[in-house]
Amino acid sequence: MTQTNSSPAAVTDLDFDPYWMPFTHNRYFKQHRPLDRLMASAKGAYYTTVEGQQLFDGLSGLWCCGLGHGDPRITEAVKRQLDVADYVPAFQISSPATFKLAQRIAEQAPGQLNRVFFTNSGSEGVDTALKIALAYHRLRGEASRTRFIGREKAYHGVGFGGISVGGMVANRKMFAPAMLSGVDHLPHTHNPAETAFSRGLPSWGAHLADELERIVALHDASTIAAVIVEPMQGSVGVIPPPQGYLKRLREICSKHGILLIFDEVITGFGRMGSWFGAQAFDVTPDLLVFAKGVNNGTVPMGGVIADQSIYDTFMQGPAHAVELFHGYTYSGHPLAVAAAHATLDILAQDEVPQRFAELGKLLEDGVHSLRGEPNVIDIRNCVGAAAIDLTPLPGQPGLRAVRLFEDALKRGFLVRFTADTIALGPPVISTPTEIHALIEALRASIRAVA
Numbered sequence: 111m112t113q114t115n116s117s118p119a120a121v122t123d124l125d126f127d128p129y130w131m132p133f134t135h136n137r138y139f140k141q142h143r144p145l146d147r148l149m150a151s152a153k154g155a156y157y158t159t160v161e162g163q164q165l166f167d168g169l170s171g172l173w174c175c176g177l178g179h180g181d182p183r184i185t186e187a188v189k190r191q192l193d194v195a196d197y198v199p200a201f202q203i204s205s206p207a208t209f210k211l212a213q214r215i216a217e218q219a220p221g222q223l224n225r226v227f228f229t230n231s232g233s234e235g236v237d238t239a240l241k242i243a244l245a246y247h248r249l250r251g252e253a254s255r256t257r258f259i260g261r262e263k264a265y266h267g268v269g270f271g272g273i274s275v276g277g278m279v280a281n282r283k284m285f286a287p288a289m290l291s292g293v294d295h296l297p298h299t300h301n302p303a304e305t306a307f308s309r310g311l312p313s314w315g316a317h318l319a320d321e322l323e324r325i326v327a328l329h330d331a332s333t334i335a336a337v338i339v340e341p342m343q344g345s346v347g348v349i350p351p352p353q354g355y356l357k358r359l360r361e362i363c364s365k366h367g368i369l370l371i372f373d374e375v376i377t378g379f380g381r382m383g384s385w386f387g388a389q390a391f392d393v394t395p396d397l398l399v400f401a402k403g404v405n406n407g408t409v410p411m412g413g414v415i416a417d418q419s420i421y422d423t424f425m426q427g428p429a430h431a432v433e434l435f436h437g438y439t440y441s442g443h444p445l446a447v448a449a450a451h452a453t454l455d456i457l458a459q460d461e462v463p464q465r466f467a468e469l470g471k472l473l474e475d476g477v478h479s480l481r482g483e484p485n486v487i488d489i490r491n492c493v494g495a496a497a498i499d500l501t502p503l504p505g506q507p508g509l510r511a512v513r514l515f516e517d518a519l520k521r522g523f524l525v526r527f528t529a530d531t532i533a534l535g536p537p538v539i540s541t542p543t544e545i546h547a548l549i550e551a552l553r554a555s556i557r558a559v560a
């Protein structure tokens with residue numbers, strides 16, 4: 111039997127070459143063989159590396175483990191499920207637990223968002239939402255509505271749909287020839303000249319939603335299927351929506367019959383101080399994409415919550431015929447469903463959204479205390495999420511953040527970097543002492559890489 115042994119001795123002989131790591135500088139990683147980046151275990155708010163070092167999980171995994179790691183209520187549910195049913199087909203067959211999960215998610219979603227389609231990731235959720243939008247218009251006799259409008263700096267995963275509506279250039283440029291045609295982009299809302307060091311939602315920038323009117327005037331509403339935005343842009347480095355911006359987008363979409371899709375892969379399930387960002391920002395989209403927090407990252411799962419009117423539009427033709435030719439072998443996988451039920455229990459019982467709101471106040475005061483530290487050019491925060499922008503090293507964009515990341519690891523803190531931005535999204539179980547320690551470690555690291 112193949113043994114997996116994560117002791118430092120076993121790691122010494124580890125062949126680093128075969129694993130092509132995602133979104134990683136593979137050559138740098140394999141050259142340095144960083145043992146402080148090889149995790150042996152995860153528990154609560156900490157990872158333990160193969161060397162036995164404890165690392166505070168400053169981004170809740172990749173924004174997905176907001177409840178911390180290894181909550182026994184989730185792990186036990188998954189273990190129990192393994193003994194009950196390891197897999198149930200997703201097409202033409204299901205289980206009561208999957209129906210029940212859809213019902214529970216729908217109960218927490220705003221408005222008439224009450225029909226849930228399961229996927230296995232955020233990327234699949236995004237592509238599913240785009241396909242639903244296209245098909246919806248076609249079924250209503252508006253097949254000319256084929257364009258999608260995304261936004262600069264957006265991250266919507268890595269499917270061809272997601273990178274087409276996404277707005278992070280590094281994720282797009284290699285694949286440009288294969289991207290969806292007929293996609294346009296709204297301007298992003300990050301303008302340090304107007305918003306630097308804003309606490310929470312910036313007061314400047316709502317007018318940028320009016321750019322949608324310009325795009326509509328250019329292409330005509332009859333050609334546009336949907337607008338997709340992250341309510342708070344996460345992966346690019348926490349860009350909260352300007353006050354009033356999302357409401358304005360909603361109004362313009364409704365006026366022109368354009369569907370509004372919220373990609374809530376990061377903002378869903380508590381981090382914004384509500385179950386969904388839609389409630390936190392008081393704007394209800396027509397389609398809502400979720401993933402990550404739905405089951406605390408325990409088993410891959412994502413999905414789309416559709417407005418009932420969209421679902422109803424599909425329910426036509428002979429009743430024995432398939433209405434939407436789309437789905438995944440692992441849609442609603444029993445292990446993911448079991449983990450999600452346990453996660454939803456915890457979200458409700460432990461009042462997780464409210465506790466994220468409380469954590470957010472500590473995080474806000476903490477990160478903004480870093481203003482004035484060397485090379486800090488902007489700080490942003492939005493409830494349970496925050497980011498710090500650093501001046502790039504001359505001619506070497508991204509390197510200062512790599513160095514800071516490595517320095518923070520030595521201090522026992524795992525954070526995330528994108529270009530020269532450091533992102534924070536600690537788990538809700540973080541104590542005030544831990545948040546304080548995180549901020550002070552960052553302060554020391556920022557000074558160390560000055």
Ligand SMILES: Cc1ncc(COP(=O)(O)O)c(C=O)c1O
Binds near residue numbers: 231265373402
């Ligand atoms: C807003 C958003 N959409 C989509 C995705 C893609 O999710 P996944 O990596 O599960 O495909 C992410 C991942 O971070 C995300 O933040």
